Amino acid sequence: AQSVTQLDSQVPVFEEAPVELRCNYSSSVSVYLFWYVQYPNQGLQLLLKYLSGSTLVKGINGFEAEFNKSQTSFHLRKPSVHISDTAEYFCAVSDRGTGKLIFGQGTTLQVKP
Amino acid sequence: DAGVIQSPRHEVTEMGQEVTLRCKPISGHDYLFWYRQTMMRGLELLIYFNNNVPIDDSGMPEDRFSAKMPNASFSTLKIQPSEPRDSAVYFCASSLTFRLAGGETQYFGPGTRLLVL
Numbered sequence: 001a002q003s004v005t006q007l008d009s010q011v012p013v014f015e016e017a018p019v020e021l022r023c024n025y026s027s028s029v030s031v032y033l034f035w036y037v038q039y040p041n042q043g044l045q046l047l048l049k050y051l052s053g054s055t056l057v058k059g060i061n062g063f064e065a066e067f068n069k070s071q072t073s074f075h076l077r078k079p080s081v082h083i084s085d086t087a088e089y090f091c092a093v094s095d096r097g098t099g100k101l102i103f104g105q106g107t108t109l110q111v112k113p
Numbered sequence: 114d115a116g117v118i119q120s121p122r123h124e125v126t127e128m129g130q131e132v133t134l135r136c137k138p139i140s141g142h143d144y145l146f147w148y149r150q151t152m153m154r155g156l157e158l159l160i161y162f163n164n165n166v167p168i169d170d171s172g173m174p175e176d177r178f179s180a181k182m183p184n185a186s187f188s189t190l191k192i193q194p195s196e197p198r199d200s201a202v203y204f205c206a207s208s209l210t211f212r213l214a215g216g217e218t219q220y221f222g223p224g225t226r227l228l229v230l
Binding site: 030032034036041042043044047049051090094098099100101103104105106 | 117144146155156158161168169204206208214217218219220221222223225
């Protein structure tokens, strides 16, 4: 069965600093990979996704992620964070056969002034 | 488009009562998903529909939970009888046909925060 591991439950960072949120997945077949963001008291919204092609994927709000097949990782990065980036971030893998999303446990990004 | 609409946004009920959560997907989307989010278990897929037909309900915790989709624009998730351990945030999401077999984006509603006393 597929699974997703987000290696950090909380990541505190100062405003304008770079950040990396780590995600590893386990799958024996090709997958699609997603990052979703959840702001307080809201639903999830898509940040970016990897389907095929270039391993560096750019998303909204200045985020990007790199797909690394050999390391089965899909880490999310932003070179300079803002207070408004404070939120919960979820990595997810899609089962190509069914389209079901398997989510990681989430990483809380806390941006401090 | 208004996005995925869920109601109510908050629900407080007593143990043993019936709870009905409602969802209106984005118009034209033919997949609908129900998720549950808790601190302990994170985001779990409960059930999903394709063209109003339940495809996979393996995530439904037990017989107390049921979901229906009588038409393309409405779905319900019902808990009867409710228990305190059902307290969670329940999300509905919708997406277009899986042309890329899983690559479509899911659009989430704002969620219903359920508290069972």
